[in-house]
Amino acid sequence: MTDQDDGYTVTIPRPPLTGFTLPLTAVLGAMFGFVAGNVYGQPWLGALVGAVIGAGIAALAHQMSGQRTQTRWGIIVAFAVAGFLAGGLGAAISGVIIGAVLSWFAYWLDTGDYRKNVPIYYTPGQVLWHNTFLFICGFVFFFLIAPLIPVMWLSFNAENFFTFTPEMLNFQAEGYSLKHYRDFLGTDEWMTPLKNSLIIAPFATFISVSLGTLAAIGLSQSHVPGRQAIMAILISPMIVPLIISATGMFFFYAPLGNWLEANLGLDQAFVGYVKVILAHAALGVPFVIITVTATLVGFDRSLTRASANMGANPVTTFFRVQMPLILPGVISGGLFAFITSFDEVVVVLFVGSAQQQTLPWQMFTGLREQISPTILAAATILVTISILLLTTVELLRRRSERLRGLSPG
Amino acid sequence: MSDVTDATTGKAAPTPDDGLRIADSNDGGPVLAADGTPLKKSLSRTLRRQKMRALLLIAPLLIFVLVTFIVPIVSMLLRSVDNTIVPNTLPQTVSVISEWDPTASDLPDEPVYEALYYDLFLASEAKEHTKLGTRLNYEQTGLSSQFRSVGRDLDEIGEDQIDALEDLAEDTWDNEAFWFDLMRGGENAENTDQDVLDRARARLRALTGDAFTGGTGFLPGAEISALLPRTAYEYASFAVFTAIAEEDVVAEEEPWESVKIALIQELQAGADVASYNGFGAEELRAAQDMLADQPQPTFKEAFLEIDQGWGNPQTWKTLYVYKSPYTSGYFLNAADYQLGFDGVEARPENQQIYIKLFMRTLYMSLIITGSCILLGYPVAWILANLPLRTANVLMILVLLPFWTSLLVRTSAWKVLLQQQGVINEILVWLGFVDDANRLILMNNATGTIIAMTHILLPFMILPLYSVMKTIPPSYLRAAKSLGATNVTAFWRVYFPQSVPGIGAGSILVFILSIGYYITPEIVGGTDGVFISNRIAYHISSSLNWGLAAALGTILLVVVLVLYWCYDRIVGIDNVKLGG
Numbered sequence: 001m002t003d004q005d006d007g008y009t010v011t012i013p014r015p016p017l018t019g020f021t022l023p024l025t026a027v028l029g030a031m032f033g034f035v036a037g038n039v040y041g042q043p044w045l046g047a048l049v050g051a052v053i054g055a056g057i058a059a060l061a062h063q064m065s066g067q068r069t070q071t072r073w074g075i076i077v078a079f080a081v082a083g084f085l086a087g088g089l090g091a092a093i094s095g096v097i098i099g100a101v102l103s104w105f106a107y108w109l110d111t112g113d114y115r116k117n118v119p120i121y122y123t124p125g126q127v128l129w130h131n132t133f134l135f136i137c138g139f140v141f142f143f144l145i146a147p148l149i150p151v152m153w154l155s156f157n158a159e160n161f162f163t164f165t166p167e168m169l170n171f172q173a174e175g176y177s178l179k180h181y182r183d184f185l186g187t188d189e190w191m192t193p194l195k196n197s198l199i200i201a202p203f204a205t206f207i208s209v210s211l212g213t214l215a216a217i218g219l220s221q222s223h224v225p226g227r228q229a230i231m232a233i234l235i236s237p238m239i240v241p242l243i244i245s246a247t248g249m250f251f252f253y254a255p256l257g258n259w260l261e262a263n264l265g266l267d268q269a270f271v272g273y274v275k276v277i278l279a280h281a282a283l284g285v286p287f288v289i290i291t292v293t294a295t296l297v298g299f300d301r302s303l304t305r306a307s308a309n310m311g312a313n314p315v316t317t318f319f320r321v322q323m324p325l326i327l328p329g330v331i332s333g334g335l336f337a338f339i340t341s342f343d344e345v346v347v348v349l350f351v352g353s354a355q356q357q358t359l360p361w362q363m364f365t366g367l368r369e370q371i372s373p374t375i376l377a378a379a380t381i382l383v384t385i386s387i388l389l390l391t392t393v394e395l396l397r398r399r400s401e402r403l404r405g406l407s408p409g
Numbered sequence: 410m411s412d413v414t415d416a417t418t419g420k421a422a423p424t425p426d427d428g429l430r431i432a433d434s435n436d437g438g439p440v441l442a443a444d445g446t447p448l449k450k451s452l453s454r455t456l457r458r459q460k461m462r463a464l465l466l467i468a469p470l471l472i473f474v475l476v477t478f479i480v481p482i483v484s485m486l487l488r489s490v491d492n493t494i495v496p497n498t499l500p501q502t503v504s505v506i507s508e509w510d511p512t513a514s515d516l517p518d519e520p521v522y523e524a525l526y527y528d529l530f531l532a533s534e535a536k537e538h539t540k541l542g543t544r545l546n547y548e549q550t551g552l553s554s555q556f557r558s559v560g561r562d563l564d565e566i567g568e569d570q571i572d573a574l575e576d577l578a579e580d581t582w583d584n585e586a587f588w589f590d591l592m593r594g595g596e597n598a599e600n601t602d603q604d605v606l607d608r609a610r611a612r613l614r615a616l617t618g619d620a621f622t623g624g625t626g627f628l629p630g631a632e633i634s635a636l637l638p639r640t641a642y643e644y645a646s647f648a649v650f651t652a653i654a655e656e657d658v659v660a661e662e663e664p665w666e667s668v669k670i671a672l673i674q675e676l677q678a679g680a681d682v683a684s685y686n687g688f689g690a691e692e693l694r695a696a697q698d699m700l701a702d703q704p705q706p707t708f709k710e711a712f713l714e715i716d717q718g719w720g721n722p723q724t725w726k727t728l729y730v731y732k733s734p735y736t737s738g739y740f741l742n743a744a745d746y747q748l749g750f751d752g753v754e755a756r757p758e759n760q761q762i763y764i765k766l767f768m769r770t771l772y773m774s775l776i777i778t779g780s781c782i783l784l785g786y787p788v789a790w791i792l793a794n795l796p797l798r799t800a801n802v803l804m805i806l807v808l809l810p811f812w813t814s815l816l817v818r819t820s821a822w823k824v825l826l827q828q829q830g831v832i833n834e835i836l837v838w839l840g841f842v843d844d845a846n847r848l849i850l851m852n853n854a855t856g857t858i859i860a861m862t863h864i865l866l867p868f869m870i871l872p873l874y875s876v877m878k879t880i881p882p883s884y885l886r887a888a889k890s891l892g893a894t895n896v897t898a899f900w901r902v903y904f905p906q907s908v909p910g911i912g913a914g915s916i917l918v919f920i921l922s923i924g925y926y927i928t929p930e931i932v933g934g935t936d937g938v939f940i941s942n943r944i945a946y947h948i949s950s951s952l953n954w955g956l957a958a959a960l961g962t963i964l965l966v967v968v969l970v971l972y973w974c975y976d977r978i979v980g981i982d983n984v985k986l987g988g
Contacts, residue, residue, distance in 0.1 A: 040840075041840060133787060137788055140785075140788045140866075143784065143863065144806055144866060145806050147821040147822060150831045151824055154824060163827075163830060214466045214469060214470065215467045217466055218462075218464065218465070221462070224460070233471065239969075240968065241965075243926045243961070244482070244485070244924065244961045244968075245478070246945075247948060247958065248481035248484060248485035250948060251481065251485055281473070289470075342814075346927065350948065363817075367931050382817050386814065390808055
């Protein structure tokens with residue numbers, strides 16, 4: 001990466017039209033043409049037409065280099081209209097995309113923007129590699145995010161299908177509905193698991209956060225005998241594969257539950273919840289330990305000494321001085337513990353009974369038997385929740401870094 | 410994305426043991442603290458107190474994790490070698506069969522069948538014999554039904570002798586009150602035999618796992634139990650089971666056939682009834698006289714009549730091999746071997762699945778790790794080299810899938826990959842794939858690899874990113890200014906410095922992927938499943954828990970070894986979460 005603010009500016013020479021911009025845009029146009037022609041069974045004819053159109057756009061961009069925005073909009077509209085005439089609204093949208101990409105590509109080449117981020121001395125080969133590299137990275141980012149989009153889109157399907165209907169692709173109103181959301185919010189089949197998740201996760205989080213914070217403070221003292229061993233034990237729930245934790249817990253909690261029911265006369269449902277909550281709390285512990293010890297690294301110990309000096313007892317010092325400062329770490333550890341429990345399915349599958357069916361469990365059985373796209377509505381709601389959680393954690397992390405005097409991101 | 414390191418490395422302030430060292434190095438007289446005690450003593454007291462306080466803070470969580478997590482894992486490890494069900498269900502058979510020499514004779518002799526009769530009778534009353542049958546069926550197919558059928562027909566053994574005994578006198582040997590009085594030695598027996606009752610309790614406790622405490626309303630008479638020890642033992646077992654498990658009154662229930670058979674055997678064997686003069690002495694003498702003319706009950710013959718399987722030498726060899734309370738059988742099974750009579754032998758070809766499954770798990774995890782490196786390395790590089798503000802925005806694209814529910818991502822891949830799924834629909838619409846020959850992307854290894862690469866990619870990008878962030882970009886520029894080409898500069902200067910990141914990310918992804926269950930279960934079909942799916946199958950469907958525990962133990966060992974490597978390369982304290 002090069003610095004652009006190094007005191008002088010370099011004017012990038014405009015590349016030649018016929019030897020560079022025109023053939024390259026024609027190649028891209030041919031690719032689009034090949035794909036579009038393939039729909040009609042004429043890929044090579046399509047490629048030829050595409051190449052001609054691409055060359056035309058390159059020439060146009062070269063001529064109209066001053067009115068970049070207007071020209072691009074013109075091209076996009078032209079493609080949209082052509083697409084609409086050829087195959088309705090869905091094709092029109094494809095046309096918009098193709099038009100936008102082609103016109104952007106033509107201008108990107110013609111104005112010399114493709115060299116903007118590389119040093120002036122780069123050879124054409126290096127520039128090509130640089131841009132290919134950016135393209136690869138873009139592809140990986142696409143790979144990371146794209147799978148989530150069809151899920152959200154399909155959750156508004158009017159039919160009970162896991163796949164797109166022609167109405168959906170043509171953006172007709174009758175192809176869309178909120179019925180899967182109504183199914184999600186209106187039936188016990190989904191509301192009971194949601195309620196269970198919302199009972200289990202907060203309790204599990206509370207246990208792991210309260211015990212975990214205390215232990216993290218203990219671990220961050222300067223003299224802890226067997227610190228490594230203790231740390232290894234506390235982190236182990238995160239390391240051991242879930243299926244093994246679930247197997248072990250299955251063997252251990254089933255007799256424990258029977259014993260509790262028989263000897264303390266507890267309700268079966270209550271014991272079921274206790275088992276799942278304890279199991280999930282154990283799974284959440286490592287996340288709390290890791291985030292809170294990390295926050296304590298930057299904690300200034302002289303503050304507690306100062307507080308003690310002024311007459312505060314250890315409890316007051318903890319709640320009035322230490323806690324407010326490490327709170328961001330505690331909260332983000334808590335969020336990790338919450339999402340661990342809220343998202344957990346293997347352990348609850350083995351340890352819980354049907355009464356403790358959680359949302360992921362319901363989704364899991366639904367996916368195995370493929371019952372209805374209500375799963376997709378549930379998934380969309382969960383994605384929304386995770387976006388909210390992610391934002392919270394990011395904000396907290398920045399606040400914590402600011403408080404610790406590290407550079408704000 | 411800050412640097413987050415060991416909590417103890419930030420210690421710049423003096424600590425109490427600094428003082429200790431100063432005190433040690435002081436050659437003069439003892440340095441005194443303000444209150445007059447030697448400084449050394451005072452300091453070590455403070456240090457001790459500090460250690461105690463730290464441990465007290467850690468203790469609640471440590472105990473919590475030990476109880477809710479470590480103990481279950483250890484109990485799983487124990488279960489993988491646990492075979493106590495055999496000696497607990499068939500205690501007498503196991504002790505008698507040890508004397509049998511399987512190389513000398515095909516089938517064991519009468520005493521073994523006799524012990525098996527008494528063991529199985531109680532087990533079938535307590536409905537435990539089918540569990541043992543299921544257990545042994547893992548080692549030899551067919552034993553499950555053999556145990557079930559023998560449990561049904563046990564009461565037919567020795568029917569003739571029992572009929573003859575009951576026909577001897579009215580309201581005697583088929584009368585529950587008579588039996589009760591006989592066994593407690595009359596209404597007011599002076600000497601009682603608590604020991605035989607305790608042994609009966611212990612026998613039932615081992616058999617069922619229940620506590621079997623509480624009153625039975627029955628105390629065996631000492632004289633009768635000395636005269637007829639086996640009958641007394643069987644009756645005591647009957648009494649304990651009737652009173653505690655079935656919550657009935659012992660005196661109102663007719664004893665089991667096994668008690669009567671025990672009496673018949675002991676009378677025929679010449680119990681010294683003549684010198685006995687307690688309750689029921691008359692009836693016992695009459696019974697002994699009558700039984701002298703009756704044939705003795707034959708157990709071996711009777712067992713063979715119920716099910717031919719009991720005449721199969723293999724059945725007895727299996728029982729002989731699996732008689733001890735601990736076994737390596739499950740582990741051998743998990744490695745496609747079995748504990749044969751002549752030692753360890755390979756399983757039949759068509760049953761060898763676990764080694765294949767382990768190899769497939771490792772192989773697919775390696776492919777997933779490799780694709781994560783391929784996809785993650787460029788992204789981590791660009792994140793580490795872009796200006797911070799842009800990098801933070803792009804980082805959200807990595808963190809969003811990381812934070813999204815696993816089920817959501819798996820369902821997304823199901824939507825994309827299935828035959829009527831988005832990818833196939835688009836390819837068909839574009840005409841690249843014929844409608845009849847849609848790509849099979851799901852329910853095979855391809856589906857598992859694609860979906861898991863996507864799911865685990867953030868775990869590769871984040872450690873790589875944090876390592877690359879620490880590599881100064883000036884190194885690369887220096888290399889180039891010294892004349893290196895782009896490729897040389899990257900390969901000789903940048904890449905070696907990023908190797909720790911690759912190591913950390915790879916081990917993390919590899920550990921996570923070899924234990925994955927949900928995603929292979931949903932998109933893996935039969936070709937794309939991992940060893941964890943087999944563990945889950947044994948837990949919930951085949952109920953072969955010992956084998957599930959053995960497979961889990963092997964997997965756990967592999968993970969712990971990898972984890973140990975991870976600790977050596979990165980250190981546990983350096984595990985970072987989302988930044």
